[in-house]
Amino acid sequence: MELFVFTCASVMVLVGALGVIFRKHPVHAALSLVLTLFGIAVLFVAQSAEFLAAVQVIVYAGAIVILFLFVIMLLGVDKAEDLKIEPIASQRWIAGLAGLGMVGLLTAAVVSGSDVLRERGLGIASSVAGENADANIQQLANSIFSDYVFAFEVTSVLLVVAVVGTVLLARRRTGKGIA
Amino acid sequence: MISLLAIDPVLKGDLLWTPLLIVILKVLVVFVTGLVATMLMVWFERKVVAGMGNRIGPNKAGPFGLLQTLADGIKLFFKEDLVPDRADPFVFKIAPFLAFVPAFLSFSIIPLGGDFRGDNAGMVTWFGHETRVQLADPSIGVLFTLAISAIAVYGIMLAGWSSGSKYPLLGSVRASAQMVSYEAALGLSLAAVILVSKTLSTSGIVAAQSSIGNWNVVATGVVPFIIFFIAATAELNRPPFDLVEAEQELVGGFNTEYSSIRFSLFYLAEFMNTVTMSALMVTLFFGGPQPIAFGNTVLDIPLLPNGIEGSVWLLLKTLVFLYTYVWLRATLPRFRYDQLMDFGWKILIPASLGWFMLLAAQRLGKNEGWNTIVVTGASVLVLIICYLLLQRAFSVSNKQREAEGSMF
Numbered sequence: 001m002e003l004f005v006f007t008c009a010s011v012m013v014l015v016g017a018l019g020v021i022f023r024k025h026p027v028h029a030a031l032s033l034v035l036t037l038f039g040i041a042v043l044f045v046a047q048s049a050e051f052l053a054a055v056q057v058i059v060y061a062g063a064i065v066i067l068f069l070f071v072i073m074l075l076g077v078d079k080a081e082d083l084k085i086e087p088i089a090s091q092r093w094i095a096g097l098a099g100l101g102m103v104g105l106l107t108a109a110v111v112s113g114s115d116v117l118r119e120r121g122l123g124i125a126s127s128v129a130g131e132n133a134d135a136n137i138q139q140l141a142n143s144i145f146s147d148y149v150f151a152f153e154v155t156s157v158l159l160v161v162a163v164v165g166t167v168l169l170a171r172r173r174t175g176k177g178i179a
Numbered sequence: 180m181i182s183l184l185a186i187d188p189v190l191k192g193d194l195l196w197t198p199l200l201i202v203i204l205k206v207l208v209v210f211v212t213g214l215v216a217t218m219l220m221v222w223f224e225r226k227v228v229a230g231m232g233n234r235i236g237p238n239k240a241g242p243f244g245l246l247q248t249l250a251d252g253i254k255l256f257f258k259e260d261l262v263p264d265r266a267d268p269f270v271f272k273i274a275p276f277l278a279f280v281p282a283f284l285s286f287s288i289i290p291l292g293g294d295f296r297g298d299n300a301g302m303v304t305w306f307g308h309e310t311r312v313q314l315a316d317p318s319i320g321v322l323f324t325l326a327i328s329a330i331a332v333y334g335i336m337l338a339g340w341s342s343g344s345k346y347p348l349l350g351s352v353r354a355s356a357q358m359v360s361y362e363a364a365l366g367l368s369l370a371a372v373i374l375v376s377k378t379l380s381t382s383g384i385v386a387a388q389s390s391i392g393n394w395n396v397v398a399t400g401v402v403p404f405i406i407f408f409i410a411a412t413a414e415l416n417r418p419p420f421d422l423v424e425a426e427q428e429l430v431g432g433f434n435t436e437y438s439s440i441r442f443s444l445f446y447l448a449e450f451m452n453t454v455t456m457s458a459l460m461v462t463l464f465f466g467g468p469q470p471i472a473f474g475n476t477v478l479d480i481p482l483l484p485n486g487i488e489g490s491v492w493l494l495l496k497t498l499v500f501l502y503t504y505v506w507l508r509a510t511l512p513r514f515r516y517d518q519l520m521d522f523g524w525k526i527l528i529p530a531s532l533g534w535f536m537l538l539a540a541q542r543l544g545k546n547e548g549w550n551t552i553v554v555t556g557a558s559v560l561v562l563i564i565c566y567l568l569l570q571r572a573f574s575v576s577n578k579q580r581e582a583e584g585s586m587f
Binding site: 066 | 267270317318319322323325326329330332333336337340348351352355362366379
């Protein structure tokens, strides 16, 4: 059963990811991204991380991709792009190199950390195995708001800075009237 | 692999035929209840709006016109299904289902009945198995509803875009902006409920509200409920927030190009969502299937077993909200779009955030044994300062906008 769920979710993730790259139409690509995010949410549920799954769907599928679609629709770029024009010269092989580097790093991390991952897998309280149904969320809250509170706050400050910066850039005035 | 399935207590342990049948029965019951409730809701809305407009309303098909929706549905099924030339065929076809499926999914976590008295916590015994009268009770509970309502945006957004026509696109852009904006307020007022009842699961939230004094609407101090109600109305695109389908401005909104069964799916989803949201509000704030009780005096319906009585109470309480929604539709004029956005971002979100902080301070004070009056005073003071700062920010930005020559 676990293998079955994992296979289905992985197929979802991979098909979605390939769709993001190969679909010509920006809206179709964005929808493929939603498929990928859903697959990841299913994988989270299979690992008894229900909270992460919910947040994955609410934040990524529910807000971020909606925002992507919004921009695509409002800016009217909902037509196939000409792939032959390259705005930045030699961006392709740089992107390829960076992608290969990422693959290398991830593989190295998984290979070197496989023992640790196996050990830690037992330490996470499953929301079902325990008597308390909210164990999973309580554990998450405890680590966010006690052990890692500094990182958490820094992240929120970062987000606020990003928002303020965006508003400032969007509302910059050039001469008279709104830019 | 129990972890995936055990969202229902019936499915713990070995998989047997009886639990499986119970679950299938539950799925059927939830699905059919949803469809029938939607059908009746359409009739109810037409009849009540007609009554408020001093008309008669549907009265030909069936007793009191009850079967009017069925007749309309059959008519829609047999109409020609058109796909516009400029539409994106795949997305155009899939969009109605993206609106329809979430509407049903969020119905699955609402406790539809059961006995919450004493230590029962909503458990009933069916065919020798302990279970809940709710399709699923995941540990993330109400977050599931938020996730589903986030997904529901896709149906409307893609429907408008894929029609390949201007007015539907405008309607869908309005809809998605509105739903994403009000979801923040919805989530923040939900957080107040979670804070008070200390659990995310819907059955846990219901079990904690045994009498009127314990109802979350009282325990959270009414404000989160009001915010939740307004945000839910906006999330449902119901009047006075129905800018999505403002006929005078947008022809018919996002579903202009739809016809036949695809159109009826949107229609169904809209009414289904209204029923679900009303039931959810009852669950979160008004004790769900728990009977109305003042302290220890319980208003018990005689002759009915407690498990079934829960469903009756849920139905009665939900009807109040359904009526309120129809009432709002019959009486309130539509918002202007900038008013809608101002209301959501500048009033609802700060108000729900402020109230949430107030409740959190109260909880902390109680846990640490601080003086309640001092805690309340201090937090109110902080809130007033925040409010003044916010007002200052608004006035500064208004002045700058005027200097720039903007209209709003």
